[in-house]
Amino acid sequence: MREITYVEAIREALFQKMSEDKTVFIIGEDVGIYGGAFGATAGLIQQFGEERVIDTPISEAGIAGACIGAALTGFRPVGEIQFMDFVTLSMEQLVLQAAKIRFMFGGKAKVPFVLRMPGGSGTGAAAQHSESLENWFVHVPGLKVVMPSTPYDAKGLLIASIEDDNPVIFVEHKLLYKVKGPVPEEMYRVPLSKSNVVRQGKDLTIVATSIMVQRALQAAEQLAKEGIDVEIIDPRTLRPLDDEPILESVVKTGKVLIVHEAVKMGGFGGEIAARIAESTAFDYLEAPIRRLGGLDIPIPYNRKLEYHAVPQVENIVEEARNLVALRV
Amino acid sequence: MQLTSTAIETEIYQPDHQRLLEELGEVRLREWVMKMALIRSFEEKAEDLFARGLVHGTMHLSIGQEAVAIGASSAMQPGDYLLNHHRGHGHCLAWGSDVNLMMAEFLGKETGYCRGRGGSMHIANVEMNNLGANGIVAGGIPISVGVGLSIKMRGTRQVCLTIFGDGAANTGAFHESLNMASIWNLPVIYLCENNQYAMSMPIQKAIKIQHIGQRACAYGIAGVTVDGNDALAVYDAVRTAAERARNGEGPTLVEAITYRWKGHSKSDRQAYRTREEVKEWQARDPIRRLAQLIKMDEAEYEEIFKKAQATIEEAVAFANASPEPDVSTIMEGVYA
Numbered sequence: 001m002r003e004i005t006y007v008e009a010i011r012e013a014l015f016q017k018m019s020e021d022k023t024v025f026i027i028g029e030d031v032g033i034y035g036g037a038f039g040a041t042a043g044l045i046q047q048f049g050e051e052r053v054i055d056t057p058i059s060e061a062g063i064a065g066a067c068i069g070a071a072l073t074g075f076r077p078v079g080e081i082q083f084m085d086f087v088t089l090s091m092e093q094l095v096l097q098a099a100k101i102r103f104m105f106g107g108k109a110k111v112p113f114v115l116r117m118p119g120g121s122g123t124g125a126a127a128q129h130s131e132s133l134e135n136w137f138v139h140v141p142g143l144k145v146v147m148p149s150t151p152y153d154a155k156g157l158l159i160a161s162i163e164d165d166n167p168v169i170f171v172e173h174k175l176l177y178k179v180k181g182p183v184p185e186e187m188y189r190v191p192l193s194k195s196n197v198v199r200q201g202k203d204l205t206i207v208a209t210s211i212m213v214q215r216a217l218q219a220a221e222q223l224a225k226e227g228i229d230v231e232i233i234d235p236r237t238l239r240p241l242d243d244e245p246i247l248e249s250v251v252k253t254g255k256v257l258i259v260h261e262a263v264k265m266g267g268f269g270g271e272i273a274a275r276i277a278e279s280t281a282f283d284y285l286e287a288p289i290r291r292l293g294g295l296d297i298p299i300p301y302n303r304k305l306e307y308h309a310v311p312q313v314e315n316i317v318e319e320a321r322n323l324v325a326l327r328v
Numbered sequence: 329m330q331l332t333s334t335a336i337e338t339e340i341y342q343p344d345h346q347r348l349l350e351e352l353g354e355v356r357l358r359e360w361v362m363k364m365a366l367i368r369s370f371e372e373k374a375e376d377l378f379a380r381g382l383v384h385g386t387m388h389l390s391i392g393q394e395a396v397a398i399g400a401s402s403a404m405q406p407g408d409y410l411l412n413h414h415r416g417h418g419h420c421l422a423w424g425s426d427v428n429l430m431m432a433e434f435l436g437k438e439t440g441y442c443r444g445r446g447g448s449m450h451i452a453n454v455e456m457n458n459l460g461a462n463g464i465v466a467g468g469i470p471i472s473v474g475v476g477l478s479i480k481m482r483g484t485r486q487v488c489l490t491i492f493g494d495g496a497a498n499t500g501a502f503h504e505s506l507n508m509a510s511i512w513n514l515p516v517i518y519l520c521e522n523n524q525y526a527m528s529m530p531i532q533k534a535i536k537i538q539h540i541g542q543r544a545c546a547y548g549i550a551g552v553t554v555d556g557n558d559a560l561a562v563y564d565a566v567r568t569a570a571e572r573a574r575n576g577e578g579p580t581l582v583e584a585i586t587y588r589w590k591g592h593s594k595s596d597r598q599a600y601r602t603r604e605e606v607k608e609w610q611a612r613d614p615i616r617r618l619a620q621l622i623k624m625d626e627a628e629y630e631e632i633f634k635k636a637q638a639t640i641e642e643a644v645a646f647a648n649a650s651p652e653p654d655v656s657t658i659m660e661g662v663y664a
Contacts, residue, residue, distance in 0.1 A: 025481070051481065057511070059504035065470020066477055066508065069488075072459055073409070073478040092501070096464050097471060104450040105460060106443030107661030141662050165664035240663070 001182035006148075009155035009183045010040045010116070010172065014078060016187050017162045018048055021076065024162060025052040027066055028080030028116075037082045038118055038177050060086050064093035067113040068167075072101070076162055077113045084119035084171065085131045098167040099142030112165045114158070120173040120211060120261055121310055127298035130306075132262035134209075137169045138239045138271065144168045144192060145238040149213035151181035153236060156190030164192060173211045173261075193237045195245040201231035203324055205249040205256040207272050208234060212259040212292075212311060219316035228324050238268055246272060247281040254286035255323050261310045264293025287326040292319055338542050340585070341554045343564040345621065352563075357622045360402065360559060361629075364394040364615045365636040367418040370427065373640045374417070374434060374448070378594060384436055387448040388415040392557075392589035395614035396521045397422040399562025399584075400489060403570055409457045409475050409488040411468035413521070414449045415588070416461035419491055425453045431643035437650035444653045445661065457486075465526070466496035469505040469518070476514030476579070487573040488516045489566070495526025497540045506581065510547040515573035517566060518581045521556065523588040528600040541583035549579050556584030557614040560621070586614070 004012070017024045025048075026041055032055040035042030045053040056063050060081060067077040081087045087094070098111050121130035137145045144166050148154040154172070161168040198213060199220055208216040213234045220230040231249050235241055250256050256276060258269035269291040276282060276289055292311040300306050349357070371389045378387060390397065397418030404410075404423075412419040420430060425441070433440025434448050441451050452460030459475065462468040472490040479486045496502055497520050509516050520540045524531050537543070544551020550572060554561040562584050569580035587609035591598050598606075619629050 027477075054477075057504070057507060059508060061470050061501050062473055062504035062508045065472070065501070065505060066474040069459075069471040069474020069476070070478040070481075071474065072471070073475050075474075075478055075481070077474070092464060092467065093470050097462075097467055101460070102664060103661045104442060104446040105452045105454060105661075106441065106445050108442070109452065109454045109459075110664040112664070144663075 002185060003180045004151060004183050005177065006151045006154050006172070006179050006181070007038060007040050007177040009151040010158055011042065011044070012183070013155045013158035014041065014044060015047065017159055018044070018052060020187070023075045024078060025054065025075065026078050026080065027054040027056060028063055029056055029058060029082050031055060031080050036080060038174065040116070041080065060089035061093055064090035064098070064115065067115060068093060068098050068101070068111055071111045071113040072109060078162060079113065079115045081115060081117035083129045084117040084133055085128050087115070087117055087133065094137070094143065094167070094169070095140050099140045103142060110165045111167050114161045114168045114170050116170045116172060118172045118174045118177070120175060121299040121306055122175045124301065124303060124306065126301040130299035132260070132294065134169070134171050134238060135262055135266060135268045138268055142167070143239065145171065146192060146236065147171045147210045147238060148236065149176070149210050149234050151179065151183045153190050153196070155183050156188050157192070157236060159187060160189040160192050163189070171210065175211055176214070179214065190236070193240045193242045195233055195235045195242040197231065197245055197249070198234050199230065199232040201229035201253070203229045203253060203255070204231065204320055205246070205253045206230055206232045206259060206316070206320065207246055207256065208232060208259040209238065209268065210261065212261055215311065215313045216259055216316055218313045219320060222317050223320055226321070228320065230320060243275050247276065247279050250276055250281040251284045254284050257290045257292065257316070257319055257323055259292045259311050259316055261294055263296060264291055265296055267293045269293055287323055290319055290323055292316060338539055338553055341552050341561065341565060343558070343561045345560055348560045348564060349621065354622050357618065358624070360398050361615060361619050361624065362632050362636065363422055364398050364618065365632045366427065366639060367394045367397060367421050368615060369633065369636040369640045370417055370421060370430070373644060375590070377644070383434070385447050386593050387434070388593050389590040390415045390418045390588065392609060392614070393521060393523055393586045394418055395559035395618070396519070396556045396562055396584045396586055399559040400491065400519055400566045403563050403567035404487065404489055407457060407486050409459055409486060411459050411472050411475070411488065412461050412491040413465070413468065413493055413496065414461055414463050415493065416451065417448070420451050420453065420458060420461065423453070423458050424456060425458065427639060427643045428646040431640070432647040432650050435647040436652065437647055438653045439650035466492055466499040466501040468492065469496060469501050472516045473505050473508045473514065476509055476516040477512065479515050480512070485574045486515065487570045489519060490516055491519045491521055493526065494520060494522040494524065494531045494534070494540060495529070496520070497543065498534055506547045506549070506579065509579040510549045513576065513578035516579045517569045517573060518579060519566060520581065520583045522583055522585045524585070525588065525592070525600070527592045530600070539583055541581060544581040549581060551581040551583070553583040553585065556586030557612050557617060559614060559618050
């Protein structure tokens with residue numbers, strides 16, 4: 001199959017949906033001639049014109065509001081927040097308006113839009129351009145939260161998100177943008193709320209999100225050489241969560257490591273751990289549930305410090321090795 | 329070099345009442361008085377129900393502000409959109425909503441506009457393009473940008489009326505939205521219902537300029553300040569703004585200066601203002617003022633209120649007879 005990058009896959013999804021559906025439009029900062037800060041919308045303004053690829057002033061609340069208002073009146077906007085950090089400025093519109101409108105109105109309205117935003121560290125952009133804030137949204141009923149980890153998923157999940165009738169927070173990762181992978185040229189959908197068993201194994205379950213899926217795969221290769229057989233599950237949609245494959249996997253392996261880049265304290269891993277602990281899978285655990293997440297600090301600027309602020313392949317290898325060695 | 333403030337001083341717009349009276353006619357203006365009486369009766373009943381412990385939640389009464397609701401709504405056309413604020417019973421009724429379904433929503437019943445999930449602060453009537461009252465100050469203003477864009481992209485001649493208070497005019501959301509609406513020339517009317525207090529903060533202390541309407545100049549759009557207790561003045565300004573929007577001339581900021589007779593919400597002891605000030609404004613009752621303008625006699629005026637109160641009693645009876653939402657439906661409506 002043809003291989004393209006994660007950011008090309010996103011661009012292709014946008015292009016194909018916009019070609020097919022006149023109600024889809026793009027709105028955000030520098031999404032037009034500039035092509036988006038990371039190039040996700042490059043070339044789209046030439047294809048669809050400035051009426052459907054709308055450059056905005058630096059107004060994140062306004063971008064979110066524009067998505068909501070247009071969605072309420074028949075469109076399927078795709079907004080872009082240049083860095084996930086800046087979504088802090090859109091929070092009122094997303095949390096208090098988008099997420100609640102349908103419920104508050106007794107189910108009589110829908111708000112179908114996607115808000116794309118790149119999260120994550122590793123680019124030396126320091127504390128205000130490197131955050132992983134997905135779990136803030138995971139806490140909000142009415143929103144959907146999607147985090148693709150491969151080019152294939154990026155395209156299929158974005159198309160499914162645009163077609164979904166709910167507000168979708170679509171979290172991309174800056175370091176994944178240049179990662180290549182097989183992506184079909186035609187349109188396809190990766191269904192929301194369907195966890196993916198990325199790698200099958202019998203000794204240990206690793207639940208990972210976004211870039212940590214890639215790192216877990218690299219770790220699994222190293223661990224395989226040591227005779228440790230790792231199963232990796234990527235939830236892909238964090239809310240609403242499909243936890244069945246995770247629980248089934250834990251029943252099979254008896255050991256689980258949860259890995260995400262976001263700060264561990266209050267992170268998504270806590271939810272996964274709790275769901276395992278609350279389920280019958282708990283009876284099958286042969287060791288404590290372990291989590292790897294970002295350190296309890298803002299992302300530092302210095303390259304070495306930044307590297308050590310979030311889980312890396314070697315951390316996953318070490319944690320997995322310890323977990324497999326444990327006998328309770 | 330000399331630096332001075334560039335704020336443009338503005339007068340409060342004085343409409344030509346005689347022309348408006350002739351244009352609108354006595355029959356239609358009598359209906360306005362009836363609708364205003366209905367709004368006031370709805371809110372007096374809401375207060376009464378609350379005082380008797382029959383309402384679970386809170387409420388924000390717009391008694392004294394009825395001219396803004398009726399003047400603005402009457403200037404709009406079927407198919408236009410409405411976004412309004414938490415003190416929104418009046419706008420919703422003036423927009424043509426069913427008083428029974430509103431009362432049922434206020435009392436949290438399944439038959440209410442939002443199936444009892446929204447309550448007083450979130451009444452919406454999507455079928456009539458009333459996109460809802462908003463519990464967040466300025467919460468609806470950014471949404472108006474999207475509604476305006478949507479109208480522009482569909483190429484219809486609709487207009488979005490966005491009503492917010494004086495408090496909202498000092499939020500960042502106001503600035504972002506008016507700027508975006510102005511650069512894209514969106515068909516949105518920004519109607520600031522200035523009732524002079526953001527909860528307890530008087531507007532004189534909250535802005536340094538004279539009128540919020542002056543802020544239009546910062547966005548390069550049309551702006552006007554009117555007497556918000558004069559239904560004809562509000563109508564004149566909003567209708568002109570709607571015509572401009574329909575003709576592709578973009579957004580307008582209309583400020584209507586009015587006054588809230590009651591406290592901010594149920595818990596307000598009103599320590600921030602004097603009884604004399606409230607009385608002064610009660611003497612400028614917008615309903616009585618319109619009735620006098622069309623030379624309605626006292627007997628008819630009282631009759632209109634009696635009828636309105638009877639309608640409200642029927643609405644309360646409808647709401648009381650309506651079922652509560654069933655707990656088995658609690659999860660409904662979160663996702664489409």
